[in-house]
Amino acid sequence: MGYYQLFILASITVLTLIIVILARKSKKIFNPMQGMITSMFFGMNIGLTAGVLLGVTFQGNLFLSTILSMSIGMLAGSLCGGYFGILAVLEGLMAGLMGGMMGAMLGEMINQEQSISLIRIFLIISITTIFLFFLLPHQKNQKSKNKK
Numbered sequence: 001m002g003y004y005q006l007f008i009l010a011s012i013t014v015l016t017l018i019i020v021i022l023a024r025k026s027k028k029i030f031n032p033m034q035g036m037i038t039s040m041f042f043g044m045n046i047g048l049t050a051g052v053l054l055g056v057t058f059q060g061n062l063f064l065s066t067i068l069s070m071s072i073g074m075l076a077g078s079l080c081g082g083y084f085g086i087l088a089v090l091e092g093l094m095a096g097l098m099g100g101m102m103g104a105m106l107g108e109m110i111n112q113e114q115s116i117s118l119i120r121i122f123l124i125i126s127i128t129t130i131f132l133f134f135l136l137p138h139q140k141n142q143k144s145k146n147k148k
Contacts, residue, residue: 001057008053008119012046015126016076020083022133027083029137035084038132039092043077044099045126049119051103056115062108070100 019042027035051069058065077092103122107115 004116005053005057008049008123011123012050012072012076012126015129016046016079019076019080019129022130023080023083026133026137030084032085032087034136035081035088036091038129038136039077039081039084039088040095041132042080042126042129043073043092043094043096045122045129046076047073047096047099047101048103048106049122049126051100051105052107052110052115052119052122053103055104055107056110056112057107059108062104065107066101066104068100069104070097073097073100073103 023035023038030038047069050072051065054065054069055062058068073096074093075096077094077096078089079092081088081090081092106118110118
């Protein structure tokens with residue numbers, strides 16, 4: 001693995017740590033559906049990013065790249081959903097599994113030059129998960145208390 005691949009994997013790891021910290025802080029203000037949405041979005045995007053990266057890196061070995069990217073996506077999705085309940089964990093786990101499989105197949109089909117721009121796009125989309133923590137707990141989404 002080269003420096004570029006290690007940089008992307010380190011970026012994914014740091015992003016996962018940031019998302020886990022944000023999920024821990026916002027577990028009281030998110031309802032269960034918002035937690036499921038966040039874990040699914042994050043697991044899918046991390047699985048896709050890691051899948052394309054590993055699919056290009058281990059080109060010709062689809063099994064290895066698929067297993068590794070599915071594991072990374074499932075771990076990221078379940079870590080994010082761990083603070084929101086068991087359904088969010090399952091949602092993140094399955095979205096990470098699906099994203100890892102799709103990313104590995106896509107990485108196997110494209111060449112190295114095309115993969116760099118695609119990985120950058122998927123990494124930026126993965127980073128946008130942070131914005132969900134600020135958009136979802138809006139006052140309109142919260143349950144209103146009865147004034148009686």
